[in-house]
Amino acid sequence: MGDGSNRWPAVHRLDAASLFRLALEKAPAGTRLHGTGEEGVLIREVATVIGRRLNLPGVSKSKEEADEHFGWMAHFVAADMPASSALTRERFGWRPTHVSLIADLESGTYFKRH
Numbered sequence: 001m002g003d004g005s006n007r008w009p010a011v012h013r014l015d016a017a018s019l020f021r022l023a024l025e026k027a028p029a030g031t032r033l034h035g036t037g038e039e040g041v042l043i044r045e046v047a048t049v050i051g052r053r054l055n056l057p058g059v060s061k062s063k064e065e066a067d068e069h070f071g072w073m074a075h076f077v078a079a080d081m082p083a084s085s086a087l088t089r090e091r092f093g094w095r096p097t098h099v100s101l102i103a104d105l106e107s108g109t110y111f112k113r114h
Helices: 013-026 043-053 063-078 086-092 101-106
Strands: 007-010 038-042
Touching: 007 043, 013 086, 038 043, 038 101, 043 101
Parallel strands: none
Antiparallel strands: 007 038
């Protein structure tokens, strides 16, 4: 939507799983943890990789076009949601080690036909 400069936080599922385990084992009850491997991936980059992998053109949409195209999901596509896991990392020593969202999408795993 627009120039695609809005950002989404991302974390690899295996890094998220290790954080959940760490939380269960070491975090006091009621602790809030924030697990992001990447603070903000540009939605434009996500859309570009997905379009290339599916052999579809990447296009920008106005808010009105996006509302029509994505329906109820348009709000999420348009959101700019940078987030940090700095406090979680500092307090619990959690460190994401797996590939970034873009690298994961580029690997092609999500686009294989079974």
